[in-house]
Amino acid sequence: MNVSFFFEVLLGGLLAGVMYSLVAIGFVLIYKASGVFNFAQGAMVFLAALTFVSLTERGVPFVVALVITLAVMIVLGIAIEKVVLRPLVNQPPITLFMATIGLTFVLEGLSQLVWGSQPHGLEIGIKDEPIGWLLDNAGMSVSQFDLSAAGIAGVMVAALALFFQYTRIGRALRAVADDHQAALAVGIPLKHIWAIVWTVAGFVALVAGLMWGSRNGVQYALTFIALKALPVLILGGFESIPGAIIGGLIVGASEKLAEVYLPQLLNAPLTNMLGTAVNLQGIESWFAYVIALLFLLVRPQGLFGEKIIDRV
Amino acid sequence: MLYREAGQFKSTYAEDQQIFPIRQDRIAIAALLLFAFVIVPLVANQYWFAAILTPLLIFALAALGLNILTGYAGQLSLGTAAFMAVGAFMAYNFELRIPGMPILVSFALGGLCAAAVGIVFGLPSLRIKGFYLAVATLACQFFVLWAMQRFGWFSNNSTSGVITAGKIEILGYEFASAGSKYLLTLGVVAVMALAAKNLMRSQTGRSFMAVRDMDVAAGVIGIPIMKTKLLAFAISSFYCGVAGALYAFCYLGTVEPEAFNLDLSFRILFMIIIGGVGSILGSFLGAAFITLLPIFLSVLFGGVSRLLDIEISHAVQSNFELIVFGGLIIFFLIVEPHGFARLWQIAKEKLRLWPFPH
Numbered sequence: 001m002n003v004s005f006f007f008e009v010l011l012g013g014l015l016a017g018v019m020y021s022l023v024a025i026g027f028v029l030i031y032k033a034s035g036v037f038n039f040a041q042g043a044m045v046f047l048a049a050l051t052f053v054s055l056t057e058r059g060v061p062f063v064v065a066l067v068i069t070l071a072v073m074i075v076l077g078i079a080i081e082k083v084v085l086r087p088l089v090n091q092p093p094i095t096l097f098m099a100t101i102g103l104t105f106v107l108e109g110l111s112q113l114v115w116g117s118q119p120h121g122l123e124i125g126i127k128d129e130p131i132g133w134l135l136d137n138a139g140m141s142v143s144q145f146d147l148s149a150a151g152i153a154g155v156m157v158a159a160l161a162l163f164f165q166y167t168r169i170g171r172a173l174r175a176v177a178d179d180h181q182a183a184l185a186v187g188i189p190l191k192h193i194w195a196i197v198w199t200v201a202g203f204v205a206l207v208a209g210l211m212w213g214s215r216n217g218v219q220y221a222l223t224f225i226a227l228k229a230l231p232v233l234i235l236g237g238f239e240s241i242p243g244a245i246i247g248g249l250i251v252g253a254s255e256k257l258a259e260v261y262l263p264q265l266l267n268a269p270l271t272n273m274l275g276t277a278v279n280l281q282g283i284e285s286w287f288a289y290v291i292a293l294l295f296l297l298v299r300p301q302g303l304f305g306e307k308i309i310d311r312v
Numbered sequence: 313m314l315y316r317e318a319g320q321f322k323s324t325y326a327e328d329q330q331i332f333p334i335r336q337d338r339i340a341i342a343a344l345l346l347f348a349f350v351i352v353p354l355v356a357n358q359y360w361f362a363a364i365l366t367p368l369l370i371f372a373l374a375a376l377g378l379n380i381l382t383g384y385a386g387q388l389s390l391g392t393a394a395f396m397a398v399g400a401f402m403a404y405n406f407e408l409r410i411p412g413m414p415i416l417v418s419f420a421l422g423g424l425c426a427a428a429v430g431i432v433f434g435l436p437s438l439r440i441k442g443f444y445l446a447v448a449t450l451a452c453q454f455f456v457l458w459a460m461q462r463f464g465w466f467s468n469n470s471t472s473g474v475i476t477a478g479k480i481e482i483l484g485y486e487f488a489s490a491g492s493k494y495l496l497t498l499g500v501v502a503v504m505a506l507a508a509k510n511l512m513r514s515q516t517g518r519s520f521m522a523v524r525d526m527d528v529a530a531g532v533i534g535i536p537i538m539k540t541k542l543l544a545f546a547i548s549s550f551y552c553g554v555a556g557a558l559y560a561f562c563y564l565g566t567v568e569p570e571a572f573n574l575d576l577s578f579r580i581l582f583m584i585i586i587g588g589v590g591s592i593l594g595s596f597l598g599a600a601f602i603t604l605l606p607i608f609l610s611v612l613f614g615g616v617s618r619l620l621d622i623e624i625s626h627a628v629q630s631n632f633e634l635i636v637f638g639g640l641i642i643f644f645l646i647v648e649p650h651g652f653a654r655l656w657q658i659a660k661e662k663l664r665l666w667p668f669p670h
Contacts, residue, residue: 037443087646093442094388098585099645101578105638113631227450227574234447285458289451293436296448300440 015146017252042226049209073202119219237302361490372599377551383590385544386524391452397572399553400560426553434545588653
């Protein structure tokens, strides 16, 4: 086994994992503050990326397009709070979850109705090329783009952490996350907080949309990355932002390693054993889920999730 | 006044325990079965059988399976389509590899294979709950589809994993026409729905509900949680598996693994949410709604575009359908979170008093 190739795969996986974390953070934010498992996060990523790319293609400057898209996400956040969440207060979590699946359909249909459904390329000025210095000295090809994505994710997490820790709104958010009723009792306006959380999640979706869009192109398939973020989510725990990051790293790395090494190692023995042609390619479509599943058997609440206490 | 139990005395235990204790219910069910078995075959045409009624019944069966798991036993699952895929592909293989295999036995064996898969993927439910479990069942969804595509044995080494169901023959009679396939589906669905209705008021069903409402408490009063949860997974998957086999044999004929993707799982989940979680009737109502809605919408669009004399492109139409579909789901969840089954219950309560106010 080639060691530098191994590290290259590992590093590539870790960086891809950061991209998953970007999406997973959006889930965590909303789950923390409102207990809603927001399946529409993927659609929000798609909507943000599509809006942004369509604006820039129509000649709107980068910064203006960014501001407009952010405004769209803010309006969306407020609208979701008003139209979907508020009438469903006090419903069981599964009902809210179903509502967000309905929301997914609405957002997907809406964004494609407005902007058309053809795929777009997105250029945000970072090239998806190997870093020359590493390639020359260590023989490893590490994409410049992936590294920047990791940097952006790091900055965003730091910004979110500061926002949560030091601002008035951040403190209110943490209070709501801890206990809805207690937060209401001390006078924190729940509906404003929810609108803010959905807006912040919209902002996260915008960042994730830009990164994923410039990597894979802005197209309908972008909505599926939400599914990629789910194992990250259960691995890290629904309530934890650090969990989303660590979970993303674990999922990214193990998925990449499995994708590269498992077919090589296991195809031949399995074919011999089962007596029929076995091809383990495409294993990455479920490998992350199985890892997360095995992990959950040991820690049912994920890495950093809140401990589940059963009371009778 | 029309619908009430007053004056219907029960003098034996058998009468007390019968499945529909109220006479009006019995008459309604008999009328419904008569309608479905006799009148519909006489009046419906090819299109109705093949494109609407058969899939409706099959989805109702799958929804029923999911409802047993999610509605009665309280375990949220997003892997329904995977269980259907197992049923479909295994039934196909039993038919293919064992000569002279009776088709109904193949369906049942396909269902049993799905049940086995269900037990394996139900194991995590012993440790994890709620959304964690829902995401875990996604593992089943992706793994099963992947296996169907990658292991040539399942699809008899066809290139893209497509299987083509053979002809359906029972006791020398070949079910070739759409109408006969509808009747076969209806027969299977009716029997299994009745079985489910009975099962859910037996000890098994009650222990499901106890586990759903609070599993720790259920364990304290002596219900074996592990056995109950796994049994719920097994029975639910069996229903889904048979539904999948019917889907392949009676509805589509030619199936690829991708037909059983996550979208299908979600659609079936929608059916039970819209129809009513924890209700047999709700599974049917939900399946009817979700199956008929897209057809209704596309007819509506055709009408609108003719009326206004404008060309609505296919992309616009399908996107608009998505929006309306999603919007309606949200609307229904807000207006009646307990689904159509609850509406029906309210209607029955009203009927007991009608035409008097009290």
